[in-house]
Amino acid sequence: MKNKSLWIMLLIGMFALNVSAAEITVTYMQSGTYDKAAEKIKADFEKNTGITVELVAAPWAVLNQNHITDLTTGTGEFDVMSGEFWIASVFEHMLSLDEFVTRDKYGDTFIERIWSPGPSNFYGGKRIGVPYSADAYGILYRTDLFEKYGIDANWQTWDEFIDRLKKLKDALAGTDIAANVYAWGAPEQNPAIFLGMYDGYLVNKDGAYQLEKDKAVVALQKMAGLLEYNPSNAVGLSIDEANAVFLDGKAATLICWPSFVRAAADDPAKSKVVGNWRLAHFPGPGFPMVSAWNLFISTYSDNPEESWEWIKAYSNPERAKEFMLEFGIGSPHRVTYEDEELLKQHAHDYPGQLDNLSRAKSLPWTFEAFEIFFRNTGELMIGSITPEQVVENSQAAWAEIKVPTALVEIADAQGLKQK
CATH class of the missing domain: 3.40.190.10 (Periplasmic binding protein-like II)
Structure with a gap:
């Protein structure tokens, strides 16, 4: 014992x-x-x-x-x-x-x-x-300016958001405040706007990367059109620089990763918009990138x-x-x-x-596929190529990429695979 x-x-x-x-x-x-x-x-x-x-x-x-x-x-x-x-x-x-x-x-x-x-x-x-x-990607807007000019922020689509930008541009004419600011100098961010504007598939029936060309071209045209409402130096702005424009009170709206700017936006030592901003609905028909x-x-x-x-x-x-x-x-x-x-x-x-997280989706792209696309959109934004060429160039390069099984599954689960 x-x-x-x-x-x-x-x-x-x-x-x-x-x-x-x-x-x-x-x-x-x-x-x-x-x-x-x-x-x-x-x-x-x-x-x-x-x-x-x-x-x-x-x-x-x-x-x-x-x-x-x-x-x-x-x-x-x-x-x-x-x-x-x-x-x-x-x-x-x-x-x-x-x-x-x-x-x-x-x-x-x-x-x-x-x-x-x-x-x-x-x-x-x-x-x-x-x-x-x-x-998830979102849009911050200046509540004081929207109230001052009688503009509502209840948009659901990019067309509705762009309509607000047009009104803001007119209202702000003669001031040093832009209707919108975005980090166009960081082309790796461009897919976030594209995916919000595009409502097609990203992976075809065969499990290969592919875009619906007509829908993609329309989205790319619309994305390029946003430059009209941005500061004159927008194509060179980094994420931090674009955020700084908004924090300095020089833009009425900011398309961004909220986590990169929210703390500073509420800090009087870093922001001129404290108490005068709100996070809005990220427009469709696409989705907020997560x-x-x-x-x-x-x-x-x-x-x-x-x-x-x-x-x-x-x-x-x-x-x-x-x-x-x-x-x-x-x-x-x-x-x-x-x-x-x-x-x-x-x-x-x-x-x-x-609201934005509840609609957000994850990219089913490998980094190689992602880089091919964002580099082409970078060329689009400086006027070197057309929206049609972005799609054609991307799909030609994607043809050489084998999509991992896990990413095909992710695309299918999120409704991003061709039926």
Whole structure:
């Protein structure tokens, strides 16, 4: 009996040692936001769970390449990985999270669209990613100017929005305030406007990249027409520079990623529009492009349970609220935008954010496909090529690209695949 008790105590001790010794490596983009949020919770997580966490932060391109190399070689250096559809070529090496989600009754606090395929990453019909951030393209507008000139902001389509721009341009003639500003000098952002104006498919029946040419040409023509309402130097403006124009009170509307500007727009030390701006509906007939970082668990991880504990600790309603307020990280959780105290402070912002996130979709393009398209739109905006040539050039180059299975699935799930 003594020997049996001794063995039980020994086994318990070995199990406790194994749990306390568990170590996971977690990656984030080096951004000063996501990585800093992880650093903030690391000590408490380790204290509460006994799990040691090594955080690895890297610039966007390096981060993606690290993941692709690790998973294709089976090295298994990383347990929990931050990523999006850009690394779809290695989705087959990500662990299905369905059993964890079901067992822990996890996920009912998320915005439905963000918890669905596209913003949430799936492979073979199984969930492999959990979103921890969410931002969707939106339009900020000056409430004081709209009120002054009797212009309403209840647009639903781009045609209706452009009608407002025409009225603003006329009303603001003779002033140094532009009707609109956008970062045309950052051509990688152009697809966001195109996708809002385009209501066709992105992947054809055969699983290849393709646009509906007539619809695409109309959208590109409309996109190029926005320059008429922008400052004269608009084609050279970076994201930060375009945001600065709005913050300085020199534009009536700003097309942007709200997370890049909301904190500054409400800061009297950085903004001349404090108390005079609101986040509006991103027009259709297309959709707002979403940026939704996910956390994945590698199939090569020796500690999937511990990795799942980190995911739950990092992406939950309490942390999402905290991270949004402190770091500006857009919350993927619906309950953040339903918080009555937050709504009192952010009535000009959060309802519009929830509206746009609830309609947002994820791109089913590889980075190569994405780059081909945005570089052509950059040429369009400086007048080097026509909308027809953008479509023709893009589709000719796309013909050489094999679309990853995961991205075909993402396109189909979001209604972006030809029926």
